[in-house]
Each structure stands twice: as structure tokens, then as C-alpha cells.
Amino acid sequence: MRKEPVVADRDLDAAIAVTRFGLGARPGEIAAARGDPRGYLTRQIRRAGADQPRTNGETSAQRIAGFRVYQQDKGAMKRAAGDDTPVSDARDPVKIAQRMLRDDVATDFTARARLGAETEAGFRERWTLFWANHFTVSANKLLTATVVGPFENEAIRPHVFGRFADLLSTATTHPAMLLYLDQAQSVGPDSPAAQFVSRPRRGVGGRPGGAQRKLGLNENLAREILELHTVGVDGGYTQADVTEFARAMTGLSVGGLREDPEMIGRPVFRAVAHEPGTRTVMGVRYAPGGKEQTGAILADLADRPQTIRFVCTKIARHFVADSPPPALVARLERAWTDSGGGLDAVAHALIAAPEAWSPQPAKFKTPYEFVISSWRAADGAPRDIARLAPVLNAMGQKAFSAPSPKGWPEETAAWATPAAVVQRLSWAQAFSAAAVRDRDPKALAVAALGARLSPATATAIARAESRAEGFALLLMSPEFQRR
Structure with missing residues (x-):
């Protein structure tokens, strides 16, 4: 029969539950966790996902559509630069960009921080922030800055306690990720789109015309999925695997102003830009199939042992120590494998692991x-x-x-x-x-x-x-x- 912990142990465990697994204690929170520190954490796990910050409610599609209109207006203003017609503040691209940063990005980040400061489910929010960092989309340019918040809310928060395969697919094919890593412009070298554009233009009398817009393969997303999101840099993939994976993903893009209005800012698949043929990634051969080819590769990567080891090590490093105990990583791997990639099962295993409750704090706060x-x-x-x-x-x-x-x-x-x-x-x-x-x-x-x-x-x-x-x-x- 398991002995009840002594009061001193329960007091310390309650403090660890709130300050290590969570985001820090609000007054009264440690006392609330004292009766059952582990139960206090496990009750925060739910298949419905994480809490949503109170933002202005705009979706990534709406933000992208607004940005495309801004780009269109900015281009028109450049073309009319010689015109003396005054520009109103409502149409001034500089002021529009400033409003985007103030009204969109600032609102999104403040709402996320406010949720973190006020939530009664600190572990659930910390778990979510881990996955948002794992699938980083950064505000390194104006367009991605406006969609980082919606990306987290749409692609990350609903899936943090679901299957990893679903989270991987949703995050890596979300418009924000496609734009951040330039996947939206990737075109297969032998695709119909590339063949059409590469035809020489003819000028007057059949002579060669002007330069063509250059289309090409972009490997950024394929590389980061392998290196950062799944198997890891030591996961056994090669440069040839990166290139083959990138070819498989050609055609994945984001709807623009020329699309059906309902598709602007949403994920689209352009078959005309897809590289035809079979692909071989990490020794597995994938039949032709358009966007289904990408889905099959992502599903296999999600289940690879290298992925399980790499991601579980990252989880243990985030919650427990920069050099996490191997026994803890093994427990997380076992929970992942037994559950078929259920992140709720991995979260339960983390909470149950004795290695996660060491009295000595080893993580320095960001x-x-x-x-x-x-x-x-x-x-x-x-x-x-x-x-x-x-x-x-x-x-x-x-x-x-x-x-x-x-x-x-x-x-x-x-x-x-x-x-x-x-x-x-x-x-x-x-x-x-x-x-x-x-x-x-x-x-x-x-x-x-x-x-x-x-x-x-x-x-x-x-x-x-x-x-x-x-x-x-x-x-x-x-x-x-x-x-």
C-alpha cells in the first residue's frame, strides 16, 4: 500500500506544481494545489485544447487578406509617385502598416500575456507555449507579424493535447507557416507552372522578349520540418531527403487576391505548381498524389522513433532541466508510443514522472x-x-x-x-x-x-x-x- 506523503513533501510538491509546471503562483494558488498537487495538474489536461486569448477575433485569413490589399495600395501609390494628389491617412501605406502593428500584433501579444498572468490553468498554458515555440512563426516581417497570434490560436491551441500527427500537419501547412518559410512561392522545377513561365517571350517580329519571372523550388519548410519539428538534425535525413520533401510540398500555397474571395488568405493547393512524380524521403517511396503526398510524408515523420526521441527530449528539457534525465525522456517516449502520439498521454506521463519533481530547481526563467x-x-x-x-x-x-x-x-x-x-x-x-x-x-x-x-x-x-x-x-x- 502506498503511503501518504508527509505534509512537508506535499507543501513542496504544491509549490513545484505551480511554479515549475505552471507559469508562477498567484496568491492562493499553491494552497489550492496542496491537497493533490499531481491531480491539480492532470485536471488541466483536456482534449479540447488550450484556452484562447481574448483578442479582436480576426482570423489569419482576414489578416492576410487585409495585408494583400495594403500591398496592392502600396504598389499603386508607388506607381503614382509623380502625382501631386495628397494622400489621406486612411490610404497612407506607412500609417496603415503602423496601425497593423499597433492594432493587430500589440493586441494579440497583450491578450496572450494577459491570459498567462490571469489563468488558473498555468500548466495548460505553459504546455501550449512550448508547442508554439516548437512550431515557431516569427514576426520578422510585417505580414507574418500580423498572423503570429492567429496562427497560435488556430493551429496550436486546439491541438496541444491531441495527436502529434494532427498538430504537426495543422501547424506546418497553416498559411502563417507557409508564408514565414516562403513555401507559398515554391514551384516544382518540372511543374506545368515552371514550364509555362520558362518559355521564352517573343517580342516584335518573333525576336526574344523581356526577362521572365523566375520560379523555383524553396526548401526552407522541408528542412525545418525535418530538422526542428520532427526527427531532428541528427535524425538520419540527408540533403536529398530535404530536396525530395520540398518537391512533394510544391503546390501548397496561400490564396491571394486573384482567387475566389472566400479563399483569400486560406491554404490552397495549386496542382499547376506541384512537382509531378514519385518521391523518396528517408527511404520511403511515396506515390504521386498532389497534396496527399505531403500528408503521407508528414504522417510517417510523426511516427518515426527519431521524432519521438527528439520531441520528448525537448519537452523534458523545457520542463525539468537543460540536460534532462534519460529516465524521464524514456517515460515520455513510452507514453507517446503506447498512445499512438497522444500528447495528452505524454502530458500525463510528465506529471507522473518522479524525475520531474526534483526539489532542486534547474530551469532559469526566460x-x-x-x-x-x-x-x-x-x-x-x-x-x-x-x-x-x-x-x-x-x-x-x-x-x-x-x-x-x-x-x-x-x-x-x-x-x-x-x-x-x-x-x-x-x-x-x-x-x-x-x-x-x-x-x-x-x-x-x-x-x-x-x-x-x-x-x-x-x-x-x-x-x-x-x-x-x-x-x-x-x-x-x-x-x-x-x-
Whole structure:
């Protein structure tokens, strides 16, 4: 018969459940988890997926359609550059772009951060953020900036506790991903579209005409699916596999202004741009079949042992340690295999694994995690981008702007630099002055860390000269910075 844990263990487990598996504790949250810390987490797993931020409700298709109209207007203005007709603010491309960034991107990111600060299901939100980073779409250009939020809401959140194969397919063929990695312009070298465009134009009297628009194969998405989303860089694929996979995906694109209005901004398959023929990827031969060829390759990649090992290692690294225990990775792999890629089963296995409950915190918070957990500790939430963007920019984690398709780094070395810690201290002092008001920082520290609060930190907070200084000491303490 299993013995009931002693009270001290339950207190510590409750603190770990909320601060390691979740996004940090709001007042009262650790107490709510104390009765059954593991049950507290497992109840947050649901096949319906993650919670949705309260945005303006625009879809990626609507955003893309709006951007295409903006591009059209911008082109028209360039052509009329010599005209002295004044341009109204409503039609000024520069002002339109500024409005897109302010009204779309800022609203999306603030809504996501507010959800993180207020949610009662911190584990569910952290699990979602892991997958959003795994399938990164970055705001490295205006178009993708406007669709990062809808991408997460449409392609990631509904599928985070479903089958990995479904999440993989939905995320990698979503219009935002196709545009981010330039797949929408990829054309098979032997496709009808390429053959048509490559025909020499004829000018007057049959002489060769002007230059042709160059169409070609783009391998970005194929490479990133293999390297980052499935088998991993050491997964055994070759450059030939990348090229073959890229050929299979030709034709996957995004509806434009010349399409049926209902298809603008939505995924489309253009058979005329698809590379005909069979494809062989990682030793498996795939029959011709248009977009079905891509679907078959993605389904096989989702089930490969290399994919299971690579993704489970990433999950363990995110939640537990930069160098995760091999036993933990093995448990996650087994749950994945036994469930046929059920991410809910993997989440259950993570929560049940003893290796995930080590008393010693090994993960250093990213700037976003630090800021969100600080808001939670203060029992508040950001209401506008002005409270978020400057600090995240200063700390090196600009909103929706991961530096590459690899996403934001997980390792401590990326975030615990002396300069970054100074930025955290500066923000913690300013934030604390406004956040604490007349509340007791000692009580806030107990609520934020529970049994993880060390005697040294508790003493330092008690001896602080002001409430704001005491709360800032909490935010900068080793146990708050780590999870």
C-alpha cells in the first residue's frame, strides 16, 4: 500500500506544481494545489485544447487578406509617385502598416500575456507555449507579424493535447507557416507552372522578349520540418531527403487576391505548381498524389522513433532541466508510443514522472516567463503593450520575434548573462514600486513560492527598507528566477 506523503513533501510538491509546471503562483494558488498537487495538474489536461486569448477575433485569413490589399495600395501609390494628389491617412501605406502593428500584433501579444498572468490553468498554458515555440512563426516581417497570434490560436491551441500527427500537419501547412518559410512561392522545377513561365517571350517580329519571372523550388519548410519539428538534425535525413520533401510540398500555397474571395488568405493547393512524380524521403517511396503526398510524408515523420526521441527530449528539457534525465525522456517516449502520439498521454506521463519533481530547481526563467510570473505574484495582469514591449526588448525576447525558426532558446546560458540580470533588476525595482502598494511583501513571497521560499530570502525580504524593495528582492531571488 502506498503511503501518504508527509505534509512537508506535499507543501513542496504544491509549490513545484505551480511554479515549475505552471507559469508562477498567484496568491492562493499553491494552497489550492496542496491537497493533490499531481491531480491539480492532470485536471488541466483536456482534449479540447488550450484556452484562447481574448483578442479582436480576426482570423489569419482576414489578416492576410487585409495585408494583400495594403500591398496592392502600396504598389499603386508607388506607381503614382509623380502625382501631386495628397494622400489621406486612411490610404497612407506607412500609417496603415503602423496601425497593423499597433492594432493587430500589440493586441494579440497583450491578450496572450494577459491570459498567462490571469489563468488558473498555468500548466495548460505553459504546455501550449512550448508547442508554439516548437512550431515557431516569427514576426520578422510585417505580414507574418500580423498572423503570429492567429496562427497560435488556430493551429496550436486546439491541438496541444491531441495527436502529434494532427498538430504537426495543422501547424506546418497553416498559411502563417507557409508564408514565414516562403513555401507559398515554391514551384516544382518540372511543374506545368515552371514550364509555362520558362518559355521564352517573343517580342516584335518573333525576336526574344523581356526577362521572365523566375520560379523555383524553396526548401526552407522541408528542412525545418525535418530538422526542428520532427526527427531532428541528427535524425538520419540527408540533403536529398530535404530536396525530395520540398518537391512533394510544391503546390501548397496561400490564396491571394486573384482567387475566389472566400479563399483569400486560406491554404490552397495549386496542382499547376506541384512537382509531378514519385518521391523518396528517408527511404520511403511515396506515390504521386498532389497534396496527399505531403500528408503521407508528414504522417510517417510523426511516427518515426527519431521524432519521438527528439520531441520528448525537448519537452523534458523545457520542463525539468537543460540536460534532462534519460529516465524521464524514456517515460515520455513510452507514453507517446503506447498512445499512438497522444500528447495528452505524454502530458500525463510528465506529471507522473518522479524525475520531474526534483526539489532542486534547474530551469532559469526566460524573460517572458519572468515577467508573467512577476505579474502573477503581484496578483495583476498587463493591460497594454507599453507595459510589456520595452522590458522584453531590453531583456532580449522581443514579442513574437524569435530569432530563427528554431524558436527561443531553452538553456540557462542564453538568459542568465550579467547584462540580462541587470535588466531584470532594473525592471523588478520599477515594477515593484507600482505593484505592491500597501501589501506585505513577506506574505506575497509565501504566496508566490510556498515551501520553496528559502530562509535567506525570507529574512532579506523582512529586513527590506520598504515594501517595494522587499517585493523586488523576492523577484530577484534565486528561487524566483528559477523554477
